[in-house]
Amino acid sequence: KAGVTQTPRYLIKTRGQQVTLSCSPISGHRSVSWYQQTPGQGLQFLFEYFSETQRNKGNFPGRFSGRQFSNSRSEMNVSTLELGDSALYLCASKGTPGNTEAFFGQGTRLTVV
């Protein structure tokens, strides 16, 4: 069974640009969550999708958005990039929401210059 796949693995963008990251969950999993990891703040929850609906959102500005497609693949978008958006972005998939094990991808390392 293939694991959680995130693309791209590395990305360099310029301030003011926008970026789209992709996450393909484990086959059969319908819940996808996104997290941001920075040296200063550690891991922080961004949002969670289940069956194409956003169920939860963390404390991030509106520049951070996401969506989920009918095949459960999810994308997150960051517009008007700032230097502080440089981070490792991780996604995790679960079979169903709730008290179930989460499986993480390798992450996308975004550098904003």
Place this chain on the structure above:
Amino acid sequence: KNEVEQSPQNLTAQEGEFITINCSYSVGISALHWLQQHPGGGIVSLFMLSSGKKKHGRLIATINIQEKHSSLHITASHPRDSAVYICAVLQGGSEKLVFGKGTKLTVNP
């Protein structure tokens, strides 16, 4: 104060030593995860606990719901165990994982 506190922040051990990493939390939870992160970023889920104790190979995780505390133990530590270990709690009634800052473990040969 963070909702999830881990100790120690950094830990250096000699190969073969018994390792304990602690996690305390202040919110109601439905589950607690122990995660391992190697350099390069990928995260592996080691355990998910809602009560009691789980064992997988040389790793043991325990949780005390009343005391809001969990421990991760590594027996007979090995240099390949060197990684950052992260405690994360799933808040009750929410899908939001709240993470500790992590414990960086270095096991020297």
